[in-house]
Amino acid sequence: MKEIRFDDLDGLRARVTEEYSPWGPETEVTQDMIDRFADLTGDHQWIHVDVERCKRESPFKGPIAHGFLTLSLLPKLRARTDFAIVGHGNAVNYGADKLRFLSPVPAGAKVRARSRLTSVEAKPKGTMVKQEIQVGIVGQETPALLYEMIVLYNPPRG
Numbered sequence: 001m002k003e004i005r006f007d008d009l010d011g012l013r014a015r016v017t018e019e020y021s022p023w024g025p026e027t028e029v030t031q032d033m034i035d036r037f038a039d040l041t042g043d044h045q046w047i048h049v050d051v052e053r054c055k056r057e058s059p060f061k062g063p064i065a066h067g068f069l070t071l072s073l074l075p076k077l078r079a080r081t082d083f084a085i086v087g088h089g090n091a092v093n094y095g096a097d098k099l100r101f102l103s104p105v106p107a108g109a110k111v112r113a114r115s116r117l118t119s120v121e122a123k124p125k126g127t128m129v130k131q132e133i134q135v136g137i138v139g140q141e142t143p144a145l146l147y148e149m150i151v152l153y154n155p156p157r158g
Contacts, residue, residue, distance in 0.1 A: 001081075001082060001083060001084055002082060002083045002084070003083070003084050003086045004083050004084070004085055004086065005085075005086060005087040006085050006086070006087050006088035006091075006126065006127045006153035006155070007087065007126075007127055007153075007155070009120055009122055009127065012085070012117070012120040012127070012129065013120045015083055015117045016117050016118060016119060016120065017116050017117060018116070019116060020114040020115065020116045020132075020134060021079055021080045021081050021082070021114045021115050021116065022080050022114060023079075023080070023112045023113070023114050023136065024077050024078050024079045024080045024112055024113050024114065025077070025078065025112065026110040026111065026112045026138055027073060027076055027077060027110065027111055027112070028108065028109070028110050029065045029069070029070070029073075029105050029106075029107065029108070029109055029110075029111055030107065030108065031051065031063060031107040031108070033065070033069065034048050034049065034063060034064075034065050034066065034069065034107055035049055037065075037066055037068075037069040037072075038066070041066070041068070043066055047060070047063065047064055048063055048064065048065070048066055049063065050063070051063055051107075060104055060106060062106050062107055062108075063106070063107040064104040064105055064106055064107065065104075065105040065106075065107065065109075067101040067145070070101070070105050070111065070135055070144055070145050071099070071135075071145060071147060073111065073135070074113060074133060074135070074147070074149075077111065077112060077113035077135065078113070079113040079114050079115035079133055080114070081115065085129070085153060087156075088126070088127075088153040088154060088155065088156070089154050089155055089156035089157050090153075090154050091151050091152070091153050091154070092151065092152050092154065093149070093150075093151060094128060094150040094151060094152040095150050096147060096148055096149060096150060097130065097148040097150065098132075098146065098147065098148040099145075099146075099147050099148070100145065100146045100147075101144070101145055102142055102143050102144060102145065102146060103137065103140065103142045103143065103144045104144070105137060105144045106137075109137050109138070110137070110138040111135050111136065111137055111138070111144060112135070112136055112138060113133055113134065113135050113136070114133070114134050114136070115131050115132060115133045115134070116131065116132050117129065117130070117131055118130045118131060118132050118148065123152065125152065125154055126152050126153045126154040126155060127152070127153045128150060128151070128152050128153075129150070129151050129152075129153060130148060130149070130150050131148070131149050131151070132146070132147070132148050132149075133145075133146075133147045133148075133149055134146055134147075135147075
């Protein structure tokens with residue numbers, strides 16, 4: 001894996017691409033995960049937690065994960081890349097330019113992620129990197145989620 005310093009703007013910009021990385025490892029989204037997320041957030045909408053009602057009434061024929069549960073799995077899904085950004089003091093979540101929930105994630109589905117670097121910009125406090133991430137459901141063509149993540153890489157302190 002190639003290491004690129006956070007302040008090597010040309011090196012990082014050379015990794016900006018239209019092509020996504022290969023898919024990362026798969027993770028199963030269990031009903032237990034969905035229930036625990038509902039408890040944590042207070043979002044107990046029946047389409048997530050009432051298995052029997054979902055079987056009877058949901059157009060999805062079973063419970064689906066919260067969209068924000070799927071988003072919160074990104075660190076675990078770890079989209080694969082062939083480079084690592086190094087030399088920074090810390091990296092902070094700066095926000096998002098785009099977030100779309102394109103397809104529901106049924107309880108029991110396996111999800112995985114892939115990504116691509118979309119832009120690199122020098123900022124007074126560090127280097128801002130934008131990365132587009134897709135979360136896909138194994139065996140399904142339409143992505144579950146499309147997210148443009150912005151991370152600010154700050155220099156080491158001291």
